[in-house]
Amino acid sequence: MIKACYVHVPFCKNICSYCDFCKNYYNEKIVDDYLDVLEKEVKNNYKNEVLNTLYVGGGTPSALSCKALNKLFKVLSVFKLNDDYEFTFECNYQDINEDLLKLLKENRINRLSVGIQTFNNKYMNVLNRNIDKEKMMANVKLVKKYFDNINLDLMYALPGETLESLVKDIELFVSLNVEHISTYALIIEDHTRLKMLNVNDIDDDLQAKMYYKIIEILKGHGYEHYEISNFCKIGYESKHNLTYWNNDEYYGFGAGASGFVNGVRYDNTKSIFNYLNERFKVEEELVNEECLIKDEVMLGLRKIKGISKESFKFKYHKQFERVFDYKELLKLGLLKEFNDMVFIPESKLFVSNEIIIKLLDTYIA
Ligand SMILES: C[S@@+](CC[C@H](N)C(=O)[O-])C[C@H]1O[C@@H](n2cnc3c(N)ncnc32)[C@H](O)[C@@H]1O
Numbered sequence: 334m335i336k337a338c339y340v341h342v343p344f345c346k347n348i349c350s351y352c353d354f355c356k357n358y359y360n361e362k363i364v365d366d367y368l369d370v371l372e373k374e375v376k377n378n379y380k381n382e383v384l385n386t387l388y389v390g391g392g393t394p395s396a397l398s399c400k401a402l403n404k405l406f407k408v409l410s411v412f413k414l415n416d417d418y419e420f421t422f423e424c425n426y427q428d429i430n431e432d433l434l435k436l437l438k439e440n441r442i443n444r445l446s447v448g449i450q451t452f453n454n455k456y457m458n459v460l461n462r463n464i465d466k467e468k469m470m471a472n473v474k475l476v477k478k479y480f481d482n483i484n485l486d487l488m489y490a491l492p493g494e495t496l497e498s499l500v501k502d503i504e505l506f507v508s509l510n511v512e513h514i515s516t517y518a519l520i521i522e523d524h525t526r527l528k529m530l531n532v533n534d535i536d537d538d539l540q541a542k543m544y545y546k547i548i549e550i551l552k553g554h555g556y557e558h559y560e561i562s563n564f565c566k567i568g569y570e571s572k573h574n575l576t577y578w579n580n581d582e583y584y585g586f587g588a589g590a591s592g593f594v595n596g597v598r599y600d601n602t603k604s605i606f607n608y609l610n611e612r613f614k615v616e617e618e619l620v621n622e623e624c625l626i627k628d629e630v631m632l633g634l635r636k637i638k639g640i641s642k643e644s645f646k647f648k649y650h651k652q653f654e655r656v657f658d659y660k661e662l663l664k665l666g667l668l669k670e671f672n673d674m675v676f677i678p679e680s681k682l683f684v685s686n687e688i689i690i691k692l693l694d695t696y697i698a
């Protein structure tokens with residue numbers, strides 16, 4: 334039974350130099366047409382399940398005009414939510430004002446995710462992003478008047494960044510005392526302005542130091558490190574993202590969205606032109622058992638507490654030890670076991686991708 338839904342709003346007023354997400358320059362007429370098509374996609378696919386989580390991401394959903402937001406919320410009003418739902422909406426700090434916050438609250442949103450990235454305006458040009466520390470701080474404080482479940486996105490490993498300047502940045506994030514912080518090491522993606530500018534990744538050793546510094550500081554301030562890159566105050570895990578890490582099914586609507594419905598993983602077109610012409614899906618794959626199990630491990634090991642062998646057996650009617658021959662990885666200290674859980678130890682989290690690949694290689698067909 335599907336319990337989660339992601340809706341993508343692929344419009345931004347400004348395009349950041351590092352971003353390869355599905356997004357387009359804001360245009361009121363195109364947004365209006367997009368919402369008509371989104372409504373059709375939702376109506377044709379949503380089967381009236383009561384959802385635990387709804388997540389509206391982008392792009393920049395908060396960039397929509399008041400009229401467009403009202404139209405979006407009318408589309409979203411068809412989703413049934415349970416009593417304990419989590420409904421997240423992504424916001425750019427520049428769009429935040431009391432009217433917007435009131436409108437969001439009136440439309441069932443109870444969690445806000447604000448893309449801060451960095452408070453250091455030295456990165457304005459290279460990221461092609463407006464960075465106004467005072468306004469960022471003031472607007473997050475304003476959000477706190479209305480919402481008690483807030484996430485901030487923090488980006489690090491920025492060009493030329495030092496450990497010292499990262500520490501200053503993290504301290505500002507911490508001072509805002511929000512419930513959740515998602516961290517992202519900058520990836521220089523193909524087809525982005527950063528790539529064209531030949532900007533290089535910072536060196537791996539420094540990136541590892543930054544990663545562990547973030548963990549040290551955030552844990553020191555009472556944040557629980559619950560996923561490789563995500564931290565929260567007790568009880569404030571992102572329920573929506575846990576759907577992904579638990580390998581559960583979810584709807585994905587909108588251009589560039591992905592979904593997992595009735596055993597089929599699908600990707601929607603990233604082309605706004607194709608989407609507006611109702612050519613929605615570009616890729617559909619019926620996931621067989623082997624893929625499902627491998628996804629379970631790949632996603633599940635992102636959680637710091639790891640994978641429960643008991644739950645694995647319940648889900649797949651197989652013992653974890655009979656599916657993966659991971660004794661060697663335990664011996665090497667790349668994986669650990671405690672009670673029923675298999676997990677990546679903290680000291681090895683920085684190389685979690687390599688460990689997960691090694692574990693998948695031990696799959697016993
Ligand atoms: C799709 S964005 C949506 C947030 C919102 N549009 C904003 O920028 O404020 C989600 C997050 O992904 C992260 N992100 C996007 N591109 C990235 C990249 N190339 N490398 C690392 N993180 C990235 C950023 O932290 C961003 O806030």
Ligand code: SF4
Nearest residue numbers: 345348349352391392
């Ligand atoms: S990072 Fe956010 S605001 Fe910047 S281009 Fe990407 S989606 Fe738009």
